[in-house]
C-alpha cells in the first residue's frame with residue numbers, strides 16, 4: 486500500500502501561488518471610483534516561485550506584490566511582481582539587488598507601505614526592499630546615517646505628527662530586541678537595544694504619543710522546530726506573557742514590564758494615553774498559537790487592554806468575541822484616541838483556514854456597536870485599509886475602506902471600495918482584476934503625494 490503525504494493547504498486553492506507576473510491596463514470598474522483616489526493600492530503575500538522549499542511554511546514563501554493604480558476615477562493598471570530578493574534573483578539568474586546583506590529571512594512577503602517618498606516591502610528579520618511605483622525592485626533600504634541592527638520588522642508605524650518611522654527588529658542573541666526611529670531623510674535617529682529574557686517572535690507593536698509598547702509573548706525560538714517545520718518558533722506558555730511600556734525618549738533601563746494573560750497578539754489596532762495615567766491598547770488576542778504550515782490561532786477575540794501605570798496592572802476586557810484580525814484605524818490617529826476600528830473576520834475554529842470568513846467589521850468603540858459587511862457566500866475579504874476623503878477630513882470615518890475580495894466561484898479577485906460611513910451598504914466601487922490574488926498578508930494605499 487502506498488500513502489501520500491497530506492497536501493499543504495497553503496499551496497492549494499487561493500492560498501496557492503500564481504505562476505506569472507502580468508501587467509493589465511484599463512481595468513473594468515463597477516460603480517464609481519472616487520476621483521480623490523490617486524495612487525496605488527498595494528498588497529503583498531507569499532507566492533513561492535517554482536517548487537517551494539520543504540517543509541513549506543506559509544510565512545516563508547517568496548514575496549509577491551500586487552498593485553492597482555487608480556487616478557481620475559479610472560483603474561489604470563494591475564501589476565504583480567515578485568520582490569527581487571537574494572534567493573529569487575539567484576533562482577531567476579537575474580542581477581543581484583544592491584544593499585546591506587540580509588541578517589536572516591529574505592522573503593520580503595509581509596507588508597508594503599509608503600514612507601517619505603519610498604515604497605518599502607517588509608518582512609521581519611531583514612532589511613526592507615525599496616520598490617518603484619511600477620513595483621520593480623530598486624534596492625535594499627540603506628539608512629543615510631546610523632545603523633539598523635537586524636533590519637526592521639514588517640510593521641513599522643509612520644508617526645502622523647512627526648513623519649518619523651517607528652519600528653523594531655528582533656534577533657536570536659541578546660539583547661534580542663531593538664527599537665528604531667528613522668527620520669524621513671533616511672537617518673536612523675534611535676536604535677535602542679531592549680533586553681528580553683529570551684528570543685521570541687514579536688510580530689507587531691504599538692506607539693502612543695509618549696510611549697512605545699512591546700509584546701513579549703511565549704512564541705519562542707527553537708532550533709529543533711526550525712528543522713521540523715521550517716519556521717523557528719514554538720508556543721511555550723510556561724514562559725508567560727508581558728507588555729513592555731517604553732517612554733519614547735527612554736532607554737532599556739526605563740522600560741516597565743506588565744504581566745498579562747498568557748496569549749499571543751499579532752496586530753494591535755492602536756494605542757493611546759488614557760485618563761488617570763493609563764495607556765489603552767485595543768488588540769486581537771489569541772489564547773495560543775498552533776504549529777505546522779502556518780500558526781493556527783486558538784480562540785481569538787478583540788480586547789481592550791488598559792495599562793494602569795500607577796497600580797502596575799493591565800486590565801483586559803473583551804470587546805468582541807467574534808474571531809477577527811488585521812485591525813486598522815484612520816492612521817492620522819495612530820498613537821491618539823480612536824473611535825472607529827476596522828477588522829476582518831477569520832476562521833471560527835482552530836481547523837479553519839485564516840480566510841474562511843466572508844465578513845468585515847467596523848467597530849464604533851464609543852457607542853459599543855459593530856457594523857458588518859458580508860460579501861456573500863464564497864467571497865473572502867482580506868485586510869482593509871482606511872483612506873481619508875479630503876472633503877470629509879473632519880470626520881474620523883470620513884473616507885473609504887479598501888481591500889481585496891476573492892470569489893471562490895470565479896477564482897477571481899476584485900478590489901473593493903466601501904464608504905466607511907456606509908460600511909454595511911453596497912460598495913462604492915469594485916475594480917475587477919484580471920487574475921486571482923492569492924491570500925496573503927498586508928496591504929496599504931500609497932497616494933501619489935507620498936511616493
Ligand SMILES: [Fe+2]
Nearest residue numbers: 639688752926
Ligand atoms: Fe502582520
